[in-house]
Amino acid sequence: xxxxxxxxxxxxxxxxxxxxxxxxxxxxxxxxxxxxxxxxxxxxxxxxxxxxxxxxxxxxxxxxxxxxxxxxxxxxxxxxxxxxxxxxxxxxxxxxxxxxxxxxxxxxxxxxxxxxxxxxxxxxxxxxxxxxxxxxxxxxxxxxxxxxxxxxxxxxxxxxxxxxxxxxxxxxxxxxxxxxxxxxxxxxxxxxxxxxxxxxxxxxxxxxxxxxxxxxxxxxxxxxxxxxxxxxxxxxxxxxxxxxxxxxxxxxxxxxxxxxxxxxxxxxxxxxxxxxxxxxxxxxxxxxxxxxxxxxxxxxxxxxxxxxxxxxxxxxxxxxxxxxxxxxxxxxxxxxxxxxxxxxxxxxxxxxxxxxxxxxxxxxxxxxxxxxxxxxxxxxxxxxxxxxxxxxxxxxxxxxxxxxxxxxxxxxxxxxxxxxxxxxxxxxxxxxxxxxxxxxxxxxxxxxxxxxxxxxxxxxxxxxxxxxxxxxxxxxxxxxxxxxxxxxxxxxxxxxxxxxxxxxxxxxxxxxxx
Numbered sequence: 089x090x091x092x093x094x095x096x097x098x099x100x101x102x103x104x105x106x107x108x109x110x111x112x113x114x115x116x117x118x119x120x121x122x123x124x125x126x127x128x129x130x131x132x133x134x135x136x137x138x139x140x141x142x143x144x145x146x147x148x149x150x151x152x153x154x155x156x157x158x159x160x161x162x163x164x165x166x167x168x169x170x171x172x173x174x175x176x177x178x179x180x181x182x183x184x185x186x187x188x189x190x191x192x193x194x195x196x197x198x199x200x201x202x203x204x205x206x207x208x209x210x211x212x213x214x215x216x217x218x219x220x221x222x223x224x225x226x227x228x229x230x231x232x233x234x235x236x237x238x239x240x241x242x243x244x245x246x247x248x249x250x251x252x253x254x255x256x257x258x259x260x261x262x263x264x265x266x267x268x269x270x271x272x273x274x275x276x277x278x279x280x281x282x283x284x285x286x287x288x289x290x291x292x293x294x295x296x297x298x299x300x301x302x303x304x305x306x307x308x309x310x311x312x313x314x315x316x317x318x319x320x321x322x323x324x325x326x327x328x329x330x331x332x333x334x335x336x337x338x339x340x341x342x343x344x345x346x347x348x349x350x351x352x353x354x355x356x357x358x359x360x361x362x363x364x365x366x367x368x369x370x371x372x373x374x375x376x377x378x379x380x381x382x383x384x385x386x387x388x389x390x391x392x393x394x395x396x397x398x399x400x401x402x403x404x405x406x407x408x409x410x411x412x413x414x415x416x417x418x419x420x421x422x423x424x425x426x427x428x429x430x431x432x433x434x435x436x437x438x439x440x441x442x443x444x445x446x447x448x449x450x451x452x453x454x455x456x457x458x459x460x461x462x463x464x465x466x467x468x469x470x471x472x473x474x475x476x477x478x479x480x481x482x483x484x485x486x487x488x489x490x491x492x493x494x495x496x497x498x499x500x501x502x503x504x505x506x507x508x509x510x511x512x513x514x515x516x517x518x519x520x521x522x523x524x525x526x527x528x529x530x531x532x533x534x535x536x537x538x539x540x541x542x543x544x545x546x547x548x549x550x551x552x553x554x555x556x557x558x559x560x561x562x563x564x565x566x567x568x569x570x571x572x573x574x575x576x577x578x579x580x581x582x583x584x585x586x587x588x589x590x591x592x593x594x595x596x597x598x599x600x601x602x
Contacts, residue, residue, distance in 0.1 A: 089121075091295050096123055096124075096258060097120045097122055099120075099144065099155065099156065099159065099287070100155065100157075100256065101118060101120075101140070101144070102115045102118055102153055102154050102156065102547055103117070103118065103144070103154070104116070104119075104140070104143065104150045104153030104154070105150065105151050105152040105153055105156070106119070106136075106139050106140075106150055107150050107151045108378055108495060111271070112311055113136050114139050114312075115136075115310075115312045116312070117136070117153070117308075117312070119140065120254060120417070121144075121289060123286075124276065124282050124283070124284075124301070125304060126282065126288045126290050126301050126302045126303045127288065127290065127291060127304050128143070128291075128301075128302035128303075128304065128319065129290070129291045129305075130292075130305065130306070130308070130330075130331060130359070131308035131309060131498070132530065133587055135185075135308040135309055135310060135331075137206050137291050138314075138497065138498070139259045139310075141154070143164075144170070144256070145167055145175055145176075145177040146165065146167045146169050146170030146171075146175070147177075149164075149165075153202070158396055168197070168238070171361065173255075174256060175254060177250040177256070177258040178248075178249045178257075178259050178260060178262050179245070180260040180261040180264070180498050181289075181498065182186055182242065182437070183245065184233045185233065186232070187232065187233075187234060188233060189229065189232055189233070190227055190230070190232075190233060190236075190244050191209070191212040191216035191217075191230060191232055192212065194215075194216045194244065194247055195215070196248075200212050203551050206265040207338070209210075210332055212229075213230055215251070219248075219251050221245070221246040222277060223250075223270075223274065223277060224248075225240065225241050225581060227244065229406075233577065235362075239267065239270070242264070243264060243266070244262075245272065246259070246262055246277075251282075255286060256286070256287065257281060257286055257287070257288050257532055258289040258291075259278075259289065259291065260492050261291060262290075263292060264524050268386070268557055271297070275300070291502055293457050293531075295324040295327055296324065297531070298319070299319060300324070301316070302319040303318050305317050305327070306318070306329040307331060309330075314330060315330050331365075333601050335365075340361065345542070345545075346542045347376040348377030349412075349413075350374055350375070350412075351374065351379075351412060351515055352374065352375075352411055352412075352429075352516040353374040353409070353545050354371065354372060354377070354394075354398055354407060354408070354410075355373070356407045357371045357397050357407035357408070358371075358407055359368055359396075359404075359405040360405075361572075365571075367393045368390045368393050368394045368405070368571050369390070369570070369572045370570040371390070371407075371571075371573045371578065373573060375547045375549055376550075377515075377545050378547065380538060380563075381549050381550075381562060381563065381564045381565075381566060381576075382550055382551070382554075382558040382562030382566075383400055383550070383566045383567075384425055384551075384552060384553070384555065384558040384565060384567050384568070384591065385567060385591060386553050386569075386591065388570060389568040389569050389571070389591075390568055390572070391394070391551035391568055392433075392551070395518045395520050395549075395551065396431075397580075398424070398429065398431075399425075400408060400420050400423065400424045400556075401421055409509050409563070411429065411515055411516060412426045416429075425514075428515035429515075430509040430514035430518065431446045431520065432505055432506055432518065432519045432520060433538065434520040434521055436498075436501055436502050437490055440501075440502075441501060441504065442509070443493060443494050444491060444492070446489065446490050447484075447488075447490070447492075447496065448494045448502050449509060449512060450462070451474075451479075451489075451508050452471055452474065452475065452503055452506050452508075453508060454506065454508050454509070455508075455511040455512045457573070458470075458511070458513075459471040474487075478507035478511065481537070482503045484496075485497070486500065500530075502522070502524070503530070506519075506522070515547065515548045516546075516548050517541065517545070517549070517597030519538070519550035520550070520551050521552055522550055523552070523557060535561060559579070559582065562582075564579060565577055565578075567587055569590075574591065
């Protein structure tokens with residue numbers, strides 16, 4: 089049996105340790121990746137999953153230990169070096185050039201050329217279109233990446249990885265921004281790659297996905313590998329217990345409290361598309377103090393665009409916004425924040441954080457006026473106390489708040505974005521996919537925070553494509569489809585079938601009117 093395992097194993101990590109500035113991110117890890125199989129890696133945010141994969145992909149070098157590829161010890165000095173050995177990775181945080189086309193991104197650093205005549209753009213577009221068609225992406229290869237929504241950008245990353253013709257393909261949260269239909273297509277491609285003998289490494293916080301696609305599973309906790317199993321021999325409760333020592337799925341129960349007066353109202357919000365039609369189509373919605381209202385919809389529903397309009401990010405949008413019954417005159421984002429609105433964006437890397445700044449600086453960035461004395465002097469003690477409170481209340485794993493925010497795991501970065509928004513003392517909090525890329529333990533922290541804040545009177549409007557989330561967390565549920573508000577229903581009257589049907593019918597109705 090051991091000989092068979094050795095034959096199946098394409099890459100092995102032996103006693104690998106990675107230390108950053110005295111902090112041990114991975115400790116004495118032993119990991120085997122098998123050919124023609126989906127090797128699932130799970131663990132809470134900060135457990136060391138992404139660090140291990142960055143070592144395999146040549147982004148990081150291990151502090152100790154060794155890497156064996158096909159039984160021979162190797163060293164990867166760069167991602168390009170790892171690619172030459174047949175290793176490709178789709179990173180959790182997108183790694184694309186927004187000002188280049190989709191085709192140019194797919195072939196970046198390995199452009200197709202015509203000898204001395206330079207880059208063969210037509211060939212790149214044709215080849216890129218083939219990879220995109222394989223994913224049923226519906227994306228024009230000549231489109232600028234910055235013009236694509238984040239879900240389609242995720243598909244471009246996956247197409248880029250597939251184009252590398254890899255022997256080992258690492259997928260770090262590949263479905264975090266994909267619709268259910270797009271996930272199905274991705275899984276079909278994964279099964280094709282498995283049949284060709286490719287070793288897939290799959291990282292996700294969506295446990296049902298892991299059970300559906302995985303063959304082997306490895307669990308990490310606090311930088312150490314704590315368990316291995318075949319997926320067919322375990323269930324989701326085993327995964328959760330192995331990760332956090334509990335099998336409870338905590339969506340946070342509603343804190344009993346009376347709802348206040350109307351805290352927020354949007355009237356007739358519209359946003360024209362560049363290509364014609366409306367990305368947000370006459371959306372009107374209201375929210376009471378202490379209420380949690382969930383907006384459900386799939387990619388392209390217009391949820392993010394609606395939030396952006398409310399926050400004044402689209403000068404060419406129209407409609408009216410009220411906070412505590414008073415219409416907001418300010419049309420810019422800073423003015424909307426001053427009026428009591430705050431947004432936690434879906435894309436934390438590009439829109440929620442300044443990556444070159446520290447954890448502490450990111451937390452206070454939007455609320456520095458609270459700590460200023462005599463117009464220009466920042467009171468350090470007051471600022472420090474607020475930083476410590478945010479880290480404590482949100483359970484942010486930040487050994488040193490002065491470290492760069494990029495030194496943290498994705499889930500903890502998301503908590504920093506939430507903390508930054510809360511420091512502005514908003515009356516209305518908009519949360520766009522607040523649990524994207526967050527593990528089950530961190531999700532519980534975020535959901536408890538949402539309920540606690542609602543209990544304290546904060547009005548919360550959040551969007552999600554996760555049906556279970558919207559059903560568990562919302563006092564009322566709104567459904568959007570193709571820019572339109574289809575329905576708003578009380579949680580007591582809502583069923584999953586009703587929500588899915590409303591979303592589907594809204595899509596059908598919009599398409600028929602097109």
